[in-house]
Amino acid sequence: MSAAESERGGRTGVLGGTFDPVHLGHLAVAEHAFASLQLNRVLFIPAARPPHKPDLKITPFVHRAAMLELALQDRPGFVLSTMEEKRSGPSFSVDTLRELRSVLGEAEKIFFLIGMDAFAEIATWKNYRLLPELCDLVVIDRPDFPLELMKKTVSLFDPDPPGTAGSPGRNRVRAGAFHALAMEPVDISSTRIRKTVGEGGAVRGLVPPGVADYIEKKGLYRV
Template sequence: MKLGLLGGTFNPVHLAHLRIAEEAREGAGLDQVLFIPAADPPHKPLAGDIPFRQRREMVQLAIAGNPLFGISDIEARRGGKSYTVETLAALREEQPGNELHFIIGGDSFLELGLWHRYAEIFELASLVVIGRPGREIADPLQQLPEAVRGRFSRESADQLRHSCGTVIRFVAGTQLDISSSRLRELLAAGRSIRYLVPPGVENYIAQKGLYRS
């Protein structure tokens, strides 16, 4: 199975997350996409201190009814900081028969050199990079960290191949300029987030009183 992996704090999950997953699934020919909520994000504090359980429940509501989307709680189960490289290594052990494809936005791709043990990520999974608003990737090969650039070859305008056999595939994405931080700002100001998140997520946030100032 070609298994897509979409990580994030999902604080809260929104329609752009769902669209990214769908376009990655279609563009890379994935059989299923797993959403992986971060339990303990390593790079910045979790805004609003929303617990893992509630962020997981929002994702479950968001993907309900789509059999091609699933969710994994692996980052909560393994404990410690939610480093991508360690999550991918754990998933390789849990899913030995599956081909892993890690989904990231173009903005994250441009910052990969700052990630914990980033060079190992390319050996653990292929990458599916989705275009994001305002972050154009003019020459993907030259945008890779210099330390690993020599291990890649250019197969086509939208695909690079690592010497170990994994690939980086670039998929044009719908430019939905929605962010979790903007949603939190709207909610704190008492404004509507309708049509920015799935209805089930909107209702959950209202019922739980999340993100209110």
């Protein structure tokens, strides 16, 4: 963990993903959350072995981390964390957040940034009901996204609401554990970037200049 990661008593945003490669859409989400939630920093945590993409060919971690480091240069408050690199097995969010909580301490406010599409599938995640005990979940959604879908997904964390057969208070979700953060969608994806490079196209304007140079220099994503 870096010195920036081990500061205590602040407000930390966590943005995980494959980042293959990191692009301007990722940075836009982080910038929006940084300002809206008054964060001290945003940790970018690339997954070493994404559990939901076992069959996907992924660029080696060293390249994805290097591109992130280039993308975060000259962006105060944005920090690369390679904490998942040394962990054996799949990169489960609950394990990462548990480790992060132990390092940062209970006084730290941790905000886990997640897209609405991923949040809608969170019931497939390992021990997902433990997440609100470790952090606040910030769902990045489009202004026109149906609020009912978020409410329905949030209800999965609290299967035994008051008045049901469950034990009183069992699985009660911490108040304020969920936040909806609307922003205009950025029409950029890592899949599109890989496809564009593979077809011989240019990706400047989709990724930071340093990342574009790195992709070209290392010959990444060429068919």
